[in-house]
Amino acid sequence: MISLSDVYGGYGGLDILSGFGIQVEKGSINCIVGPNGAGKSTVLKTLSGVLRPRRGSIVVDGIDLTGMSPTEIIRTGVVQVPQRHGLFATLTVRQNVMMGGYVDRRAAGRLRARYEELAGMFPLIAKRSAERAGSLSGGQRRIVEFARAMMLDPKVILLDEPTLGLDPQSRAVIHESTRAMNAMGTTILMVEQNVRFGLSLADRVTVMSAGAVVLEGTASEIADHPDLMGLFFGHAPEPRE
């Protein structure tokens, strides 16, 4: 279970998150949506330790992550796939995926076994393993990033706008791959601009605006909510208590 309570924080002393809170059940998919600049990416960066919250607490499976470094947080099993591509273009698909194991002190044999497991899970990894990552399409690169994040068998994966800039066909592959990671028991917390995509995948949806949660519910509750359109087009209700 991921639990963020009353989190305040942002960049250079300026709060972007103002009393943000969320509970994500173990094994579920939760999607955060909201207008541009609402602070969605800031939530993920705060959870992965890139940003330090000024106030509030971040607890995952009973472990308090507040104030831990990004590397310590990865070691607890919380791994982020950032919005901007982070692959090494001149390395092969396999080399990029294997890099996901670098913070681990596991024996090389175990990492190779994990790689084979992931190659079985993501057909693209098996098929294109020897190709340079720079030769792949945007959607294919995302899958490599997913596999790299899965190398450490994380309990939580944070996805920052996984469909950004992708065509419908690639979005469908991302949809399927996200479900596959979740089916392996990984809890997924994602941020999406594409509300339709988020709603189609998530068990629960969190709508945020101006650094706080304004709506929360199942995907169908949020899809049918009368305030949803207003939140995106400028008639936001007051943040809830």
Ligand SMILES: Nc1ncnc2c1ncn2[C@@H]1O[C@H](COP(=O)(O)OP(=O)(O)OP(=O)(O)O)[C@@H](O)[C@H]1O
């Ligand atoms: N590195 C940074 N330094 C200073 N301010 C930042 C930085 N990154 C983001 N911000 C500001 O924080 C606010 C929230 O940004 P954030 O990226 O979390 O929003 P978002 O909801 O993910 O929006 P988008 O969908 O546009 O990415 C914005 O006003 C943004 O300008």
